[in-house]
Amino acid sequence: MRRIALAVPVLFGITVLTFVLVRMTPGDPVLYLVDPAAMSGAPEEYIAARRSELGLDKPTPVQYAVWIRELGQGNLGYSFVNRRPVTKMIAERVEPTVRLMGTALLFALLIGIPTGVVAALRQYSLIDYVVAVLSLTVISTPAFFLALGAIYVFSLRLDLTPIGGMATIGRPADLVDALRHLILPAGILGLSLTGPIVRYTRASVLEVLSQEYLSTARAKGLRERVVIVRHALPNALIPIISVVGVMIPLLFGGSVIVEQIFSWPGMGQLILAAIGQRDYPVLMGITMVVAILVLACSVLTDIAYTLVDPRIRLG
């Protein structure tokens, strides 16, 4: 409870900081909408009218006060670019984002954890080295390269998957079609997480394996399988929880590139466009959502800890 209460002032601090930072970014948002240097030109009155329409003719503290007041009423404002409600713009991204990131995370956990465990149990074996090389390769290869490579191989050469989008346009929705569109972007995004998860799992399992209580367990005459599965693994997985907690916000970063390449209409594309166009309300809205998510993840991670490890109690 105390942790949740603490999150409120943190969130407030984040709003002030982002509001100021966003406005300190060079580039006038009005000139992103109306460019006097464009061939068609634009009269000064027109530019001034747009500026006042967006409330940008007021001092920054006033703009912030207006924003906070609206936020209190659940209104995140309207996009500078197309005047759509920011809440609606974010809401329509939630489903595609969850679909992409959820699948990616699941993919990363299902592959990463077992691989990490095997690598630890067979330390310095051929499997361990292969896993080490593969996971380092995945960690150090940029996502856009993997994505373009995957499109080339799976979409163009093998003709197994479509090139982009969430569904075949102009066709009725169906699950198989949705999965065919999902597999490459989710796979690539998931792969970028798999590497770190493998490395963390391996390190964590190795550390647990060297603990004395395992020797005790063995000394009691327990079979090796029981020692590993009942005693070593559950303890080794505790640190993984916090890794996953940290990764969920990181997924947003990775999704920016993956969404761009696979034309996936998620939050990442919205972030990128909003930054590029200096769409302040959208940027603020997304920051709020991500900040809440990060805080929620950290609170949930703490709670998960207490569930996994009875020694930990939240004060």
Place this chain on the structure above:
Amino acid sequence: MKHQRVRPLALLISAIFLVSACTQSTVSPSATPVPSAQQASGGTLTVHFPLKPKSFNPLGQPLSSDQMVMTLVYDALVALAPDDTYESRLASGYTVSPDATTYTFRLRPNVKWSDGQPFTSKDVAFTFKLLMTPDVSAHAAKLTDVKGRADFVAGKTTEVTGFRTPDTNTFVIELERPNSALISALSWPFIGILPEHVLGQVPPKSLATHQFFLAPTVGLGPFKFVKWETDQYIELDRNPSYWRSVSIDKIFIREMAADVANAALEKGELDIAITNAQDADRLDKLPKVTVDSAPNPGINLISLANDKAPFNDVRVRQALLYAIDRKGIINTVHGGRGTIVNTHMRAPGTVPQGLEAYDYSPTKAKQLLADAKWDPSYVIKMQWIKGVKDRDQTNEIVQANLAAVGVKMELQPYERGPLLDAYRLRTFDATAYGGGIYTIDGDSVTVPIACAQAYPKGTNITHYCNQRVDDLLARARSISDEAEKKRLYQEVAKISNTEVTNLWLNVADTLYARSDRLKGFKPYGDFTQFLLTASSWTLQ
């Protein structure tokens, strides 16, 4: 205890499943079934968007992708044709009085809006009044000469004496002073006529943010707006009440990254995309893809801050132009698909013989730099928006060319906003961009080189200012004698050539890669207009 231990992970996994499962039922709510009967007739065309659209407001300043959609859902009185002429569209024709003060547009009879309402000259007058209002329209400067404008803009009257609608099929514009370049101004960018019966009650000031422009479902264009799935596609259906017959049933305009679009073309998921020289040759070799091209009506150029030292010295600008291997750039960057120009003037008959060709000559460049006492420690800041492959590569070549004559140039990629700030504050030295429509009317060079157009008032980024040029352009605008106009424009062309108003690099071809099943396609030099002929395309 052991149950408790596995629970959190299981919880997390099942939570993801749950969320996915909850959302699974709404998989692609956007996708709509296409009746098979429709597919058999005109077919579905899939077009690539080069960048995300903003909104579809003919009164605003359009992005290229906004223009693409607007040319499909709206129609204009007059627009550009692929062969660099004007095409009468909603106007079946127009006449200009000999003194270039009265323009009479005869509108096509029996044209209907896509909702079945009749289209009349009142709709045109409604649109033009909005177009003239400075705080509502980005194009107000096009109509500054119209009679009664001042009173209307000042709010003294709601009528404009210079816009007359003698009958439902005639629209007349009367000007206070002659302007023979009005048709040129009205035909680009494409200005769609708006429905008075839909927007007539909306206060003009709130039009810029009106939701109609995110889904303009009532229009006069060959296609009807169906929906916009943000970051995915825009769907359009054939407009059965269009004034010409249209073959294609449906158009999807898809957003995707350029590299991915090439792959989609190869796979048949896209029918047409704008492409570049680097990809064109490879795409052209694909079995079912053809590459078409048309010379760009604009110019790829470098603009210098002509108003400040050292660039206010004509010899410096000439030297830099001599120093750049422009033919080399066309060959390396544009695959040989382009030509060199040596003046801003490009309209037919306006480029005189005997202009300096500025052929690549490091020797001449060095001589001119020596004459101008060039300071070799000066570093030219090249600030441009990175991301267009051709331009990025060109800048690297220019940098190397200049280094060869002892001129240092630093490449500084900028974002649009800060770059515009640099134009305004005059902190930039050089910038690279391209565009414009210079191939039809000589008056179009007013925008980049006239004194009154100095940024941010207008689009003269160099702040080049020569009263003689301004006088010549103003005179040409005020007369309708074509021969005399051309003579005046030739004089402007000569001054622009001698004074090197900009560093003109080339006119590159605009390239389109399209599926062979698309027939009747005509390449436009200006890619923002290329869908204007979509009403006459067919799919096999």
